[in-house]
Amino acid sequence: MASAYSLEFEKPLLELERQIEDLKRIGTERQIDIEGELEGLQAKLEALRAEIYRNLTPIQRVMVARHPRRPYTLDYLSTIFTDFIELHGDRLYLDDPAVVGGWARLAGTSVMVIGHQKGRDTKENLKRNFGMPHPEGYRKALRLMKLGAKFGAPVITLIDTPGAYPGLGAEERGQSEALARNILEMSGLPTPSIAVVIGEGGSGGALALGVADRILMLENSVYSVISPEGCAAILWKDASQRERAAEALKLTADDLLRLKVIDEIVTEPVGGAHVDPDATGEALRDALIRHMTELRKIRPEKLVRRRAEKYAAMGAYTEA
Amino acid sequence: MAVMAWFKKERKPRTSQRERLEIPPDAWEKCDGCGHIDLREKFEKALNVCPECGRHRRIGAEGYIELLTDPGTWRELWANLRSTDPLRFEHYPERLVSARKKGGEADGIYTGTARLDGLPFNLGVMNFSFMGGSMGSVVGEKIARLARRSHEKKIPLVLVSASGGARMQEGVLSLMQMAKTSAAIALLNRDCIPYISILTDPTTGGVSASFAMQGDVILAEPGALIGFAGQRVIKQTIGQDLPEGFQTAEFLLEHGQIDDVVPRASLRDTTARLLRHMKGQRPQAEHAELS
Numbered sequence A: 001m002a003s004a005y006s007l008e009f010e011k012p013l014l015e016l017e018r019q020i021e022d023l024k025r026i027g028t029e030r031q032i033d034i035e036g037e038l039e040g041l042q043a044k045l046e047a048l049r050a051e052i053y054r055n056l057t058p059i060q061r062v063m064v065a066r067h068p069r070r071p072y073t074l075d076y077l078s079t080i081f082t083d084f085i086e087l088h089g090d091r092l093y094l095d096d097p098a099v100v101g102g103w104a105r106l107a108g109t110s111v112m113v114i115g116h117q118k119g120r121d122t123k124e125n126l127k128r129n130f131g132m133p134h135p136e137g138y139r140k141a142l143r144l145m146k147l148g149a150k151f152g153a154p155v156i157t158l159i160d161t162p163g164a165y166p167g168l169g170a171e172e173r174g175q176s177e178a179l180a181r182n183i184l185e186m187s188g189l190p191t192p193s194i195a196v197v198i199g200e201g202g203s204g205g206a207l208a209l210g211v212a213d214r215i216l217m218l219e220n221s222v223y224s225v226i227s228p229e230g231c232a233a234i235l236w237k238d239a240s241q242r243e244r245a246a247e248a249l250k251l252t253a254d255d256l257l258r259l260k261v262i263d264e265i266v267t268e269p270v271g272g273a274h275v276d277p278d279a280t281g282e283a284l285r286d287a288l289i290r291h292m293t294e295l296r297k298i299r300p301e302k303l304v305r306r307r308a309e310k311y312a313a314m315g316a317y318t319e320a
Numbered sequence B: 001m002a003v004m005a006w007f008k009k010e011r012k013p014r015t016s017q018r019e020r021l022e023i024p025p026d027a028w029e030k031c032d033g034c035g036h037i038d039l040r041e042k043f044e045k046a047l048n049v050c051p052e053c054g055r056h057r058r059i060g061a062e063g064y065i066e067l068l069t070d071p072g073t074w075r076e077l078w079a080n081l082r083s084t085d086p087l088r089f090e091h092y093p094e095r096l097v098s099a100r101k102k103g104g105e106a107d108g109i110y111t112g113t114a115r116l117d118g119l120p121f122n123l124g125v126m127n128f129s130f131m132g133g134s135m136g137s138v139v140g141e142k143i144a145r146l147a148r149r150s151h152e153k154k155i156p157l158v159l160v161s162a163s164g165g166a167r168m169q170e171g172v173l174s175l176m177q178m179a180k181t182s183a184a185i186a187l188l189n190r191d192c193i194p195y196i197s198i199l200t201d202p203t204t205g206g207v208s209a210s211f212a213m214q215g216d217v218i219l220a221e222p223g224a225l226i227g228f229a230g231q232r233v234i235k236q237t238i239g240q241d242l243p244e245g246f247q248t249a250e251f252l253l254e255h256g257q258i259d260d261v262v263p264r265a266s267l268r269d270t271t272a273r274l275l276r277h278m279k280g281q282r283p284q285a286e287h288a289e290l291s
Helices: A008-030 A035-054 A058-065 A073-079 A122-131 A135-150 A168-172 A175-187 A203-207 A228-236 A239-249 A253-258 A277-296 A300-312 B002-021 B040-045 B061-068 B092-103 B137-153 B168-190 B231-238 B249-254 B264-278
Strands: A082-086 A099-106 A109-116 A155-161 A193-202 A214-218 A222-224 A264-266 A317-319 B028-030 B037-039 B081-083 B109-116 B119-126 B157-163 B195-204 B217-220
Touching (some): A073 A099, A073 A155, A099 A277, A109 A135, A109 A277, A135 A155, A135 A175, A175 A203, A193 A203, A203 B168, A214 A277, A253 A264, A264 A277, A300 B168, A317 B137, B061 B109, B061 B157, B081 B137, B092 B168
Parallel strands (some): A214 A264, B119 B157, B157 B195
Antiparallel strands (some): A082 A099, A099 A109
């Protein structure tokens, strides 16, 4: 369990956990009553964890959003959805493993689920390209969204990417076009749609799965026009200024709710989604079912009209 | 004797050189592409295309408005929209002040309505000299309004892009302008209102990944840099140099990403002809014959 913590600001928790482990070992070895002391330490651990997580700075949230043990799309597909059948390929060029999707059921209802997929280890990350799709990934996603809409299924997208892949092949095969097409087509998809940022919402590569009737964010996920590192490199020519950039970019779930970009924040367990993926999944499942139930009562034409109105209202300007 | 004749001949050009020197030194311009030096007047007459190598220099938004509209028909719309600082992003208000000094009050785009060969249309031209033509809320709002106006009035839309992408200082609100503009373009698609997208140097990031790549027809100027990711980022990612001509208009044409590369001198004519095709109008006399 101790290995769940790998972030710098979680070090004090790691230390306390070690103490608790030591105490337990001593207790068993020497057959002495440690109950009182153990309870005290555990209470202290929980209090400290709550304290740390209540006051996460923006860059710390970025770290939690990128946590290597954070639940990914396929984790949610196996825990909160049933009857998942993965569908592959864009029917044009290849199957991009950085995006996964297919039919699944949410509380018995058939839905089309599509999400970015990161890898847990180096080998899997090479396959998944660290969750950075090529154009084919976005084209697969669009194909599946249209397939869902064709048969009246709500479309649920799970967003977790550093961004669309910036490489030679991606440019040659039209990364811009793939993103632009998804963003346009999603605005007119004649079926209920819910997008959830479950980890990293990295710019255009996130938005290309993110145009929907409802947009939710997990509490410790982030969503931004550029990574804090990229922003710092451009503005201050210094990627180590990412803390300052994370602050400036207003990329936390709270910020996005305030900016009226998202509709709801899905609460994570204290300590982040990675300490209790099941509880996170349950909270996400409840929110998805609630929104899906509401949206399914609305006619598709009305959904599309409201979606357009919602995006038309986004932004801040004055008329002099 | 022959040698003397040669010396005599030499004298004449010298006088003409003296004459040329009387032209003020700032009347000369050099092409960044081939080094060709010529009178500014000559560059301007050629629409800022090098008479020697054909390199297209950047021209301002005003240049495209003049190029693509019938004289006296341009009427600017929504020039009163102003960027605010919704994120309280450090130094953004100061950046906006200096951007207005340098790039005028239009923010990142001029929007308006005009005629082209008599045909009414809506035109948006990105203003690269205002914070690199970056798309914040004002740019997104102006494009969305222009597209909705095209939809309401059933007249075509032409957008000329020149932008580094989304405006970082408005954070995720800038990102959402990609969705906002796209949703407005989707209306045109649905009701078959023509939209021509013209890509100029440079068109990258959030602009290329939204409305710029959504045209019914997508044209680009020769040599324009067009792509999603910045070249520095790609170089860092792949750890090697980029191939020659990567992300140029010609590269995109070769890879099937755009409809054509059109020299500036024929941009007006090509746009007008396309609009006539898509609006079901008869051709202008000069295009009525077999081509």
